[in-house]
Amino acid sequence: MKVGIIGAGTMGNAHAKGWQKSGAEFVGVSAKNKESAKQLAETYGIKAYDNHQDLLEAVDIIDLCVPSDLHKDMVLEAARAKKHIICEKPIALTLEDAEAMIAACNKAGVRLFIAMVVRFFPQYRAAKAAIDAGQLGELGVIRLKRIGYQPLGDEAWFTDDKRSGGMIVDLMLHDLDYARSIAGEVKRVYAKSIRSTVNDAPGDYALITLGFESGAMALIEGGWAYPPGFFRTGIDIAGSEGLIEWQSDDSQTIKPFLKPQERTKVARVGIPSSSIAEDPYVTEIKHAYEAIRDNKPFLVSPEDGLEALRLALAAKESLKTGQVVFLGGN
Ligand SMILES: NC(=O)c1ccc[n+]([C@@H]2O[C@H](COP(=O)([O-])OP(=O)(O)OC[C@H]3O[C@@H](n4cnc5c(N)ncnc54)[C@H](O)[C@@H]3O)[C@@H](O)[C@H]2O)c1
Incomplete structure (x- = not known):
């Protein structure tokens, strides 16, 4: 499966290491900070996309490593595009947003993994x-x-x-x-x-x-x-x-x-x-990838993220x- 990361800061880089070892096809990255995306892309030999919409189109799984206030809108956008989603914690900043994200992913039939690394x-x-x-x-x-x-x-x-x-x-x-x-x-x-x-x-x-x-x-x-x-x-x-x-x-x-x-x-x-x-x-990224690929449950459910x-x-x-x-x- 093809994977891309949005956000190339601390977590974008931590997740990239995981994707490289996951067996997934790690194809691209996109970030508001273009320089950080370019650097991450060079490190992993992947493409730096100018905008996240183009990256979203190119992948099966999107990994959201962006500031927390952006989680809701990006998850909803990815669910509309029928992509599986890895999203950094916290799931969202309000319970209403978190519930809307879970409902949207269920409705779209895509998996949502909240990266609770602890x-x-x-x-x-x-x-x-x-x-x-x-x-x-x-x-x-x-x-x-x-x-x-x-x-x-x-x-x-x-x-x-x-x-x-x-x-x-x-x-x-x-x-x-x-x-x-x-x-x-x-x-x-x-x-x-x-x-x-x-x-x-x-x-x-x-x-x-x-x-x-x-x-x-x-x-x-x-x-x-x-x-x-x-x-x-x-x-x-x-x-x-x-x-x-x-x-x-x-x-x-x-x-x-x-x-x-x-x-x-x-x-x-x-x-x-x-x-x-x-x-x-x-470990976390490999787990999430394998669970999506093999249609197995996640160790941490989106509802755990909500709770x-x-x-x-x-x-x-x-x-x-x-x-x-x-x-x-x-
Ligand atoms: N699990 C953990 O241990 C852990 C640790 C740190 C952060 N986090 C979480 O990870 C997420 C990211 O945190 P970080 O520390 O990597 O932040 P960061 O500031 O280091 O990186 C954020 C990245 O998102 C990009 N970005 C910002 N706005 C964007 C937009 N509109 N479109 C596209 N890209 C955009 C920035 O350019 C940057 O590359 C947050 O939700 C944070 O809570 C988790």
Whole structure:
């Protein structure tokens, strides 16, 4: 199948690496920033298209790596053209837009994959596999962390909440989705944030608590308040039968998976270390391509993308009102 990418910034380049290794026929790229499209095209020996409409016509799958406020219109356009779609996260900036995108793709009979890459990081996959296999027993307390600096992007679009959705929708969405993928549906959301204004460089730092239907709770920490270059993520999950703990800065493997009743023994979850692990963006693109080619389900459904956005928007609502937001009418 022929594939093209719209957008040649950070994600355009990350996805290009994946397409090159996917077995798909990677034919072209198009971007508003023509120079970035030209460079990406030269790197991969593909064509740089002057406009995305011509690229869309030339492919079977279009991969949207453009600023988040453009996702809706481009997905609708691609669905009208009957192309399968890979779209970077967040699916959209409003629930109405996300629902319209899913409906349009269903109606057109095209596949829509939302690129929630954290689901493809080996540590996060291994932790989920252990949980799904019952190794942690009943989940109780989940702590997820993702802290770094505010990215800018072309034309500094990340700094405009109307374009990126802000830190919670752009960044914390990953862990909101991951928490839901391991613990199920959420009943209530509460959030607190602070905006640092040090050196005129605003950066949000937030804490979100989720109460799940199962009774489990999650504490999700996210921030864009650190200086450029700093990025740290972490997983800390406690269940009735075991614990999982991993921090990005101290180890690239899932750290000891400890069973409380066997504290002297350390059972390691078998995952490759980062030196031999595949780039998660490559894993993600290969997965999406194979699922489209073989008509198999995606690991992350468009509805998962929608639900992650629902959680992020609920957290923003909680910040605005100072109140707990109840989901699902409870
Ligand atoms: N999954 C992740 O880890 C991750 C990381 C960063 C960004 N993202 C998401 O990926 C998307 C892109 O982010 P980025 O960091 O690559 O941004 P970027 O600013 O680095 O690149 C954006 C690209 O889109 C192009 N573009 C802008 N407007 C366009 C238009 N109207 N038509 C065609 N091209 C246009 C720009 O020229 C540029 O090439 C966003 O939705 C963002 O939230 C995901």
